[in-house]
Amino acid sequence: PAGPGGVTVPRAGLKRLVIPPDYSDVTFPERTKLKFMEKVPAVPKVKREPRQLRDIRGPSQEATDFTQGQYGILALGGGYLHWGHFEMIRLTIGRNMNPKTMFAIWRVPAPYKPVTRKSLGHRMGGGKGPIDHYVTAVKTWRLVVEIGGRCEFEEVKPFLTQVARKLPFPAIPISRDGLEQLRREEEEKKLNNQNPWTFERIITANMLGMRRYLSPYDVKFQGRYWGKFFLKHRV
Amino acid sequence: APAAGMAALSGVAPWRRGWLPALQLVRRGSKAVTRHWKAMHFQRQKLMAVTEYLAPRPAVPPGCLGPRREAPQEDDGYVRLLRRQVEEVFRDNRMIAICQYNSMPDEDVVLMRHYLRKHNIHVKFVLNEIVRPMLSQSKYKNLLPLFVTRNILLVSPDAKVKEMLRVLKGVPQVNLLGACIDDTILSRQGVENFAKLPPLEAAQGQTVGALALLPSQTSSLLQRGCAHLTALLDQHIRQLQTGETGSMAEPPPAQSSGVH
Numbered sequence: 001p002a003g004p005g006g007v008t009v010p011r012a013g014l015k016r017l018v019i020p021p022d023y024s025d026v027t028f029p030e031r032t033k034l035k036f037m038e039k040v041p042a043v044p045k046v047k048r049e050p051r052q053l054r055d056i057r058g059p060s061q062e063a064t065d066f067t068q069g070q071y072g073i074l075a076l077g078g079g080y081l082h083w084g085h086f087e088m089i090r091l092t093i094g095r096n097m098n099p100k101t102m103f104a105i106w107r108v109p110a111p112y113k114p115v116t117r118k119s120l121g122h123r124m125g126g127g128k129g130p131i132d133h134y135v136t137a138v139k140t141w142r143l144v145v146e147i148g149g150r151c152e153f154e155e156v157k158p159f160l161t162q163v164a165r166k167l168p169f170p171a172i173p174i175s176r177d178g179l180e181q182l183r184r185e186e187e188e189k190k191l192n193n194q195n196p197w198t199f200e201r202i203i204t205a206n207m208l209g210m211r212r213y214l215s216p217y218d219v220k221f222q223g224r225y226w227g228k229f230f231l232k233h234r235v
Numbered sequence: 236a237p238a239a240g241m242a243a244l245s246g247v248a249p250w251r252r253g254w255l256p257a258l259q260l261v262r263r264g265s266k267a268v269t270r271h272w273k274a275m276h277f278q279r280q281k282l283m284a285v286t287e288y289l290a291p292r293p294a295v296p297p298g299c300l301g302p303r304r305e306a307p308q309e310d311d312g313y314v315r316l317l318r319r320q321v322e323e324v325f326r327d328n329r330m331i332a333i334c335q336y337n338s339m340p341d342e343d344v345v346l347m348r349h350y351l352r353k354h355n356i357h358v359k360f361v362l363n364e365i366v367r368p369m370l371s372q373s374k375y376k377n378l379l380p381l382f383v384t385r386n387i388l389l390v391s392p393d394a395k396v397k398e399m400l401r402v403l404k405g406v407p408q409v410n411l412l413g414a415c416i417d418d419t420i421l422s423r424q425g426v427e428n429f430a431k432l433p434p435l436e437a438a439q440g441q442t443v444g445a446l447a448l449l450p451s452q453t454s455s456l457l458q459r460g461c462a463h464l465t466a467l468l469d470q471h472i473r474q475l476q477t478g479e480t481g482s483m484a485e486p487p488p489a490q491s492s493g494v495h
Binding site (some may be wrong): 008013014016017039053054056057078190192193194195197198199202210212213214215217223226227228229233234235 | 266282287308319362
């Protein structure tokens with residue numbers, strides 16, 4: 001860039017040194033790597049359970065906040081995790097993290113819900129099939145794993161995105177600040193929405209008889225959840 | 236349910252707003268939670284379309300606001316330290332020469348510093364972004380145009396300009412831009428002229444001699460009339476002596492010595 005007198009002014013100035021982060025308040029658990037999750041619970045269930053898909057539907061009430069770690073994988077949809085998913089998560093994270101400086105903990109329980117399957121090629125009827133495998137239900141906004149320790153988000157993000165892509169529901173790697181920012185943005189969106197017609201307003205007043213085409217769950221979910229899906233673009 | 240309906244009808248509790256339909260469409264289609272994206276009823280689709288999020292439009296379009304200026308960064312301790320060092324340099328040294336520095340091999344830099352150090356001249360590398368705001372607020376405002384490219388300061392408490400110029404002549408990559416000697420800003424030409432000046436004692440002696448020239452002539456000026464008269468009389472006596480020989484020679488010299 002030309003300076004006074006047509007002389008080129010060099011751009012490089014004083015180096016601003018960044019203070020490295022302070023990890024003094026980080027407590028490590030006993031085992032830093034992810035625990036092995038069993039395929040089948042210790043006491044396998046004898047009685048077959050009804051399907052109860054409502055454990056996928058809607059926002060999660062548990063494991064929505066960080067406990068020990070700083071970064072994690074946030075589920076943005078509902079789904080079932082089976083043993084294959086658990087192994088994939090455990091091995092990928094175990095391969096990519098340094099057990100001396102980082103730790104990882106599960107935020108979902110081992111598979112507990114039995115899923116039945118009928119044998120292939122048979123007609124309908126003949127009762128409920130036998131238990132095939134076990135799964136864990138995950139709702140939207142639940143944390144799947146948490147990573148912590150003496151590490152930055154940029155170090156952890158690559159393999160967390162790799163894991164998040166392979167999960168059966170949409171998921172993103174996230175840090176504590178990221179989660180706060182997401183929540184803040186949602187609140188702001190709700191406040192500065194220019195549309196005077198909101199889903200909540202129409203459904204609570206039953207305008208145009210809309211309740212005929214909506215379910216009682218839509219009153220709770222405010223049009224943001226449809227089945228197991230979470231609609232991010234809606235306010 | 237009918238009992239509750241009867242109670243409601245009797246007016247004990249007023250009608251609930253937002254009633255549920257009596258016949259729900261339960262048998263039709265798949266369950267509520269499906270793996271695929273379940274098709275919504277058209278009325279519901281219309282509702283979703285109507286109740287979409289509308290982002291607020293700012294009063295001034297962001298394109299009209301102009302380029303975003305970075306917030307002025309707060310002072311580091313490092314910046315403060317460097318500024319203090321530059322202030323010390325400007326305060327403590329009599330001679331400050333600023334030179335343009337082009338990249339040199341490291342050993343040449345070391346050699347140049349060694350030669351300059353022998354004459355008690357220190358070489359300081361300064362950063363423009365620290366020096367410029369400092370100079371603009373101090374009395375050295377006119378040095379500002381010199382601090383543009385990569386530069387070094389040659390500072391020394393005593394002004395040995397001749398030796399400095401000799402060393403810099405041997406180093407082609409460092410060019411003298413200007414100097415501030417004894418709070419006097421000199422250009423490159425001025426520095427060369429300053430170097431050609433005689434040393435201080437000789438200059439002082441010259442000044443004293445020039446000043447003392449006139450008083451030294453005062454006594455000779457005052458005595459000029461008498462000296463002139465004496466010379467004329469001597470001349471006259473010699474003429475008389477050469478003209479008259481014999482006894483008249485002695486009394487006139489006695490008279491002339493009496494006159495003295």
